[in-house]
Amino acid sequence: MSSAAVRDRMLAAGQRITRQRDVVAGVLERARRPLGAGEICDAVTTSDPDVGRATVFRTLHSLVAAEIVQRVTLAGGQSGYLLCAADGHHHHLVCTSCGRTTDLPEAVVAPFLSRVEETHGFTVDHSSFDVHGRCADCR
Amino acid sequence: MSSAAVRDRMLAAGQRITRQRDVVAGVLERARRPLGAGEICDAVTTSDPDVGRATVFRTLHSLVAAEIVQRVTLAGGQSGYLLCAADGHHHHLVCTSCGRTTDLPEAVVAPFLSRVEETHGFTVDHSSFDVHGRCADCR
DNA sequence: ACCTATACTGATACTGCATCTCAATACGGA
DNA sequence: TCCGTATTGAGATGCAGTATCAGTATAGGT
Ligand SMILES: [Mn+2]
Ligand SMILES: [Mn+2]
Ligand SMILES: [Zn+2]
Ligand SMILES: [Zn+2]
Numbered sequence: 001m002s003s004a005a006v007r008d009r010m011l012a013a014g015q016r017i018t019r020q021r022d023v024v025a026g027v028l029e030r031a032r033r034p035l036g037a038g039e040i041c042d043a044v045t046t047s048d049p050d051v052g053r054a055t056v057f058r059t060l061h062s063l064v065a066a067e068i069v070q071r072v073t074l075a076g077g078q079s080g081y082l083l084c085a086a087d088g089h090h091h092h093l094v095c096t097s098c099g100r101t102t103d104l105p106e107a108v109v110a111p112f113l114s115r116v117e118e119t120h121g122f123t124v125d126h127s128s129f130d131v132h133g134r135c136a137d138c139r
Numbered sequence: 140m141s142s143a144a145v146r147d148r149m150l151a152a153g154q155r156i157t158r159q160r161d162v163v164a165g166v167l168e169r170a171r172r173p174l175g176a177g178e179i180c181d182a183v184t185t186s187d188p189d190v191g192r193a194t195v196f197r198t199l200h201s202l203v204a205a206e207i208v209q210r211v212t213l214a215g216g217q218s219g220y221l222l223c224a225a226d227g228h229h230h231h232l233v234c235t236s237c238g239r240t241t242d243l244p245e246a247v248v249a250p251f252l253s254r255v256e257e258t259h260g261f262t263v264d265h266s267s268f269d270v271h272g273r274c275a276d277c278r
Numbered sequence: 279a280c281c282t283a284t285a286c287t288g289a290t291a292c293t294g295c296a297t298c299t300c301a302a303t304a305c306g307g308a
Numbered sequence: 309t310c311c312g313t314a315t316t317g318a319g320a321t322g323c324a325g326t327a328t329c330a331g332t333a334t335a336g337g338t
Contacts, residue, residue: 136260
């Protein structure tokens, strides 16, 4: 995902483009796996020591709200932040060995959620799946 | 789930029975929804002010490791702890209105995970689903 | 290019969850 | 009852995330 594409998506979401947000987005663009809060703060500080901690979290929050960044749960249980090429909310497989993620196609998830709604009379507002294991490459 | 049953399951998991663990388990037994860490600490202190904070978390950790207590994600994103009658690891629906949980039958989850493994060549080690919405009673 | 409303920012203090240390204690099998 | 060791409490510490608020920079209109 290019830096220009991220900027376009942020503008489309009614958010302003700032130097600080470029730095945070740049860190996530360069990552090939979800990063924890600490990793992001460190990398941001390395890129630009003048970006404040609060701004990093505010930016992550904005990116998540705009569904540009997805929040996933890492193996340890802590939150990870992941910049996806795919638009909107979707689910991931997280490899416990290499840390990389794979998108879970909606075609697989939707029928599962439909079945849940049918069998339990439950209306699903929001779902997030944490599926940890070994990816095809790491077996 | 009775207090005796919890004790049996803790013993079966090779854990000792202590006054402190009884207090923590008692708090979870009386709850009809997953409790957050703060709620648990407060309730434990009310029951017995001499139980230390670290012991509460150690006990929760032990109970989760023994799969007596399940850890779920609450609507706000924070962890909730839930004592289930059902043995072993399983998944839940969490109602955003009343906070109560419903077990997700393995018969619904297993085929989904099988399909994920087949279509992605992914070996699932651990999965946890957070499905938030409105339960049948709250609609 | 300039103006302006306001979205954004940084420093700092603060909350809440969770873990670590280590000496003291209590559990439970023999 | 005795003993090895699992467990405990206090307090410090770490880490994720939020609140405040005065100052700044952006986007969009002219
Ligand atoms: Mn993705
Ligand atoms: Mn359950
Ligand atoms: Zn892998
Ligand atoms: Zn409900």
